[in-house]
Amino acid sequence: MGNFPTLIFASITVTEAVGILELLHNAAVAEVQEHFEQLLNQFRNVFAFRSVLIGVVNVDAFDKSNPLAWEASPTTHSVISSGFPHEWLEEYFNGSYYRYDKVVHLLMKGCFAHTWEELYAQCETASERMVFDGAKTHGLYGGLSVGYSNEESRYRSFISCVGCGEGDDTRLLPIVQYLMGRIHGALVDAAFSKMRMHDELQNGPQVPVTSRAKEIAFWVCEGKTYQEIAVILGVKERTVRYHIGKLFETFGVHNRSQLVKEVLARSWFSSNKS
Template sequence: MFNSFFNNQFINASIKKYLEKNLKEFKNIKYAYAIMNKKNPNDFAIITNRTEWFDFYIKNNFQFIDPVLITASCRLTPFSWDENIMISSGLKMPKIFDIAKNYSVINGYTFILHDHNHNLVVLSMIMDKTCDDDIEKTILEKKNDLQMLLLTTHEKMTTLYQEIEDSNNFDKKSQKEILSKRENEIIYWASMGKSYQEIALILGIKLTTVKYHIGNTVKKLGVTNAKHAIRLGVELKLIRPVFPDSE
């Protein structure tokens, strides 16, 4: 969906702040909100407060062999995990946990979302010796809230990225000048309240030519009539000013 695959630092910092605000009651908890394209696992992004471990994780492409992600890809419901987790084939992958122990990653609880863009999205609550003794109990009690947090976080994330995508697409269209020079001239004068006959006189062209270009503009903008085309052109700032002596 997104060319940059969720790597905008400003947006991600905003999402990180949102997550941490909503995870305040889970004292000393480490979390990881991760997104992986199921069609191409190379497309992977993560927001976490366990940065040292996940910088190493990303550098080594551990998303390909992470049994937590592999398990999540085949599930809809949240699950707990530790170094003894097995993937669906019954195999264990101890290597990643042997390394993770060096970063105090021992066990955790993962919430799952499969979005409509073929992404696997997870929110993992990572537990270590710094967590409160009753942290696992608290997570289970707040399971529904945490699943909802994953949903709202991802909706917020995708909305922010979609806004950028839409803006970039609009800029590209603007650079290509959606309207030709003549179409712009005609719709500009129409937006200034000039009749088709007046526009023909101003531009020194035939009335049929004015109507022809108005029809093309209506088609290009995907509207039903000239009035709608003018309104949309003004709202989207597609109409460039025309000076009386321009041709």
């Protein structure tokens, strides 16, 4: 993502600048749902959004050849909301709005950043426009959405912010896009833990292992190299080697094969390995 864009500095107030620094710090230490709920409340306070929703989608559950086949469930997505009406969220999922949501479809293609006005203009069908029209009946309009992805990862993250002041959606869009790039890693870590792993070890000694180390262990079990894991997770290769070294120490093993055996014995996550 590079350094903090100078252009963004020119468009923010002092209060927003302080808030952005706090958001960056809190995003760096966020690990569980409660942390992200606090982060969303902070988003609302800093930028005066009425509602904010953030989430992760598992790309493996989305059939790109047939987008309408995607089914929303706790195993395919993880969504946290602050200020979004419960009635709309229930209607969105139970009424299958997610099947036609322009935000979801763009997310499957990669990174994006658009105001809702821009997204509405891109709608090609009545069903796609229906999503925005339905949201508007619940007071959700004047918003923006940002999607973030690492092309090698199975997870894509997104954020939708509602209630921007006149002209603020365009001004705040690059700021939210920048912040989302910083939040993505922590959000995926939390979702990975929720979707893929047990909260506690089911077998063997109760050893302390971080969510990042477990995530890396998953890709080791999938046969990925250090370099491939680094690309998938968007981290440096030395970070991957550090965590794997710690796992070696934790389990008293000396190579990857032994580590895979120890990890699979503890049923941290589903694997095709036998």
